[in-house]
Amino acid sequence: MAEDASLDDFLDSSESEDEGGDGMSAGDGTAETESEAPDADASTDAVEPxxxxxxxxxxxxxxxxxxxxxxxxxxxxxxxxxxxxxxx
Ligand SMILES: [Zn+2]
Known part of the structure; x- marks a missing residue:
């Protein structure tokens, strides 16, 4: 009984975490941090390697x-x- 309850909890929370994490937290945070400062440097490197x-x-x-x-x-x-x- 205890195991059943915790398994349900686990499945529920992992599902909602998947949806939330995919769209928002991890991806956006990393992209913003990387595109802010080194953007100019990165494109310069690409043109003149x-x-x-x-x-x-x-x-x-x-x-x-x-x-x-x-x-x-x-x-x-x-x-x-x-x-x-x-x-x-
Ligand atoms: Zn020539």
């Missing part, structure tokens, strides 16, 4: 030297050039 100053355009962009449309370009003398024009 390495020491090399480098730009990546998913749709491609024209090289400043030869005009070839490439996805990845590197900064050279203040302009963005393709890998072939970049002096390594």
């Amino acid at each position: 390495a020491v090399t100053t480098y730009a990546w355009s998913p749709e491609g962009a024209a090289c400043a030297e030869c005009g070839e449309v490439v996805e990845r370009r590197w900064t050279q003398d203040g302009v963005l050039v393709c890998g072939a024009c970049k002096s390594w």
Whole structure:
């Protein structure tokens, strides 16, 4: 009898905890904390991952030297050039 009662209690509470926790507490709290401060840093890292100053355009962009449309370009003398024009 005691076990039956506690099992029911457990099932009930775990169900309501699931619904509440999913939408509100854990997910929102973590997302807000992470998106507030390091957002700018994170996007900068995504665009310029390495020491090399480098730009990546998913749709491609024209090289400043030869005009070839490439996805990845590197900064050279203040302009963005393709890998072939970049002096390594
Ligand atoms: Zn080029």
